[in-house]
Amino acid sequence: MLIDIHAHFYHERTPRADWRERNASRLRAGDKIGITIHVASVLGSWGRTSPIYFPSPPDVELGNDALLELERLHPDRIRGYVTVNPNYTAHACAEIARCLDAGMIGIKLAASRRADDPLLDPVCERARERRVPVLQHVWQHRRHDWPGQEASDAVELCALAARHPDVPFILAHIGGGGDWQRSLAVVRGATNVYVDLSGSGVDGGMLESCLAAVGVERLLWGTDLTMDTGWAKLRYLERLLSPADLELVKWKNAARIFPRGAFPAD
Amino acid sequence: MRVDVAAFLGAYPFRRVPATSPDALLRAMDRVGIDEAWVSHLPSVFWRAPAEGNGWLYETAARERRLWPVPAVHPGVPGWEEVIGDAVARGAPAARCDPTYYGLDPAGAELRVLAAACGAARLPLLMAVRLEDARQRHPGDRAPELPAAVVRALIRSHADVRLVVTHADRAFIEEVHFGSTPEEAARIWWDITWVWGPPEDHLETLLATVGVDRFVLGTGQPLRIPETSIAKCDLLDLTVAQRAAIESHNALTGLQAR
Numbered sequence: 001m002l003i004d005i006h007a008h009f010y011h012e013r014t015p016r017a018d019w020r021e022r023n024a025s026r027l028r029a030g031d032k033i034g035i036t037i038h039v040a041s042v043l044g045s046w047g048r049t050s051p052i053y054f055p056s057p058p059d060v061e062l063g064n065d066a067l068l069e070l071e072r073l074h075p076d077r078i079r080g081y082v083t084v085n086p087n088y089t090a091h092a093c094a095e096i097a098r099c100l101d102a103g104m105i106g107i108k109l110a111a112s113r114r115a116d117d118p119l120l121d122p123v124c125e126r127a128r129e130r131r132v133p134v135l136q137h138v139w140q141h142r143r144h145d146w147p148g149q150e151a152s153d154a155v156e157l158c159a160l161a162a163r164h165p166d167v168p169f170i171l172a173h174i175g176g177g178g179d180w181q182r183s184l185a186v187v188r189g190a191t192n193v194y195v196d197l198s199g200s201g202v203d204g205g206m207l208e209s210c211l212a213a214v215g216v217e218r219l220l221w222g223t224d225l226t227m228d229t230g231w232a233k234l235r236y237l238e239r240l241l242s243p244a245d246l247e248l249v250k251w252k253n254a255a256r257i258f259p260r261g262a263f264p265a266d
Numbered sequence: 267m268r269v270d271v272a273a274f275l276g277a278y279p280f281r282r283v284p285a286t287s288p289d290a291l292l293r294a295m296d297r298v299g300i301d302e303a304w305v306s307h308l309p310s311v312f313w314r315a316p317a318e319g320n321g322w323l324y325e326t327a328a329r330e331r332r333l334w335p336v337p338a339v340h341p342g343v344p345g346w347e348e349v350i351g352d353a354v355a356r357g358a359p360a361a362r363c364d365p366t367y368y369g370l371d372p373a374g375a376e377l378r379v380l381a382a383a384c385g386a387a388r389l390p391l392l393m394a395v396r397l398e399d400a401r402q403r404h405p406g407d408r409a410p411e412l413p414a415a416v417v418r419a420l421i422r423s424h425a426d427v428r429l430v431v432t433h434a435d436r437a438f439i440e441e442v443h444f445g446s447t448p449e450e451a452a453r454i455w456w457d458i459t460w461v462w463g464p465p466e467d468h469l470e471t472l473l474a475t476v477g478v479d480r481f482v483l484g485t486g487q488p489l490r491i492p493e494t495s496i497a498k499c500d501l502l503d504l505t506v507a508q509r510a511a512i513e514s515h516n517a518l519t520g521l522q523a524r
Contacts, residue, residue: 021467022465022466022467023465025464025465025466025467026464026465028464029463029464029465029501032500032501033501139401140402143405177399177401177402178401178402179402180402181281200399200462201399201402202490202491202493202494203283203398203402203489203490203491204283204284204285204487204488204489204490204491205281205282205283205284207491208284225462225465225466226462226463226466227463227464227465227501228462228463228464228469228494228497228498228501229463229494229497231493231497231500231501232491232493232494232496232497233491233493235493235496235497236491236493239297
């Protein structure tokens with residue numbers, strides 16, 4: 001079994017005319033790679049009627065509804081993170097309840113509010129109550145603010161994780177840009193923070209550093225926007241890890257932090 | 267057969283990179299089924315006189331038939347013409363220049379003179395758009411990325427210039443390809459290392475719009491794991507002939523025809 005813990009899909013009310021092709025391409029490539037389940041999120045309208053990383057409440061609902069529909073269309077292949085904007089606390093909590101009740105299995109925090117902000121606490125409290133993980137979009141060692149997002153880095157995520165020790169947090173896309181060495185140094189001691197291997201970055205030495213920093217039991221395989229790099233990292237790990245350890249990264253670690261029964265082999 | 271046109275030997279100054287020795291590179295090539303690699307000397311990209319790394323590179327490549335040396339040439343350093351002559355005499359498949367790392371104006375006269383000299387010598391000139399993702403570069407690593415306009419200008423500068431451009435993304439490739447005449451575009455080869463696969467399908471799109479003949483296999487190893495470029499190809503529905511063109515034929519025939 002192979003679980004992609006960082007996938008995205010699009011829908012008709014996004015700026016992309018090619019949304020159907022991109023969704024189909026992800027599923028087709030997933031078949032070639034051998035992905036059993038795509039655990040995905042939809043970030044609102046992907047910028048059409050509110051910013052990608054600051055989705056309005058109506059767009060949050062729109063995106064989550066689109067993902068629920070995809071789950072219904074592909075019940076054997078797609079699972080969902082409920083995306084929320086924590087600036088709208090009541091809406092975020094209600095959306096978490098609605099979408100988890102409808103079958104989603106995790107919470108996606110993008111970059112609407114810094115990860116160490118107290119506004120994220122009610123969201124994480126819902127994650128604890130429902131026993132679901134939180135996938136936090138991370139800029140690896142953010143040195144300054146970047147346009148279009150209130151990005152968080154590993155220090156801020158670890159501060160949040162320390163306040164919620166019973167919630168598993170996923171540090172998004174270690175290969176997604178920025179200084180991943182810095183992130184790994186920060187998360188080393190944060191035992192409830194897992195490292196998502198996705199992202200376009202395929203730096204030589206990165207996977208060895210991930211293993212050295214957090215061990216094989218805190219690594220999760222994923223792709224994000226580039227499935228070729230995800231597959232490459234998986235192939236590299238096949239040479240680096242024992243078959244038993246490889247299974248941890250491919251799906252067993254994910255099965256441990258997502259709700260029981262979320263995946264076929266649970 | 268697989269030929270990697272974008273491999274490096276030697277240490278990287280901005281972070282520790284494993285497997286930078288010739289033996290380690292060969293092991294990595296074996297791991298992913300790459301038969302031959304065009305290798306550049308990575309440390310000298312950052313030297314004041316990059317050609318000083320060429321001696322080691324030639325000696326290393328002479329000991330291993332699977333490695334082909336791509337010597338560095340800095341057109342602002344006296345004696346650079348001899349580097350071109352040496353490269354031709356030693357059968358190098360290309361010479362490389364990284365103008366933004368050398369502190370040269372990439373659109374300046376020195377680059378145009380170099381391109382013309384390479385063209386006259388029938389020696390392809392190899393240039394990298396970038397070596398690392400701009401978002402992760404070391405604070406001291408401030409060389410700008412190679413602009414697409416420079417590639418357009420260089421290919422127009424001399425009718426015999428042939429360029430191998432590595433680490434370019436889809437937007438860069440499209441800008442240059444469709445901003446050039448068909449004759450000019452036919453003298454540029456692009457490596458696939460920085461082009462995205464699915465679900466964005468940039469590589470699939472480029473192969474359809476720009477053409478299979480324009481692409482060569484490059485990995486950027488050991489800065490990048492070479493599995494990536496192979497995975498990109500595996501995710502495409504290529505014919506045997508198309509795959510062979512990208513993985514070796516275009517490099518061995520189009521580029522090395524002198």
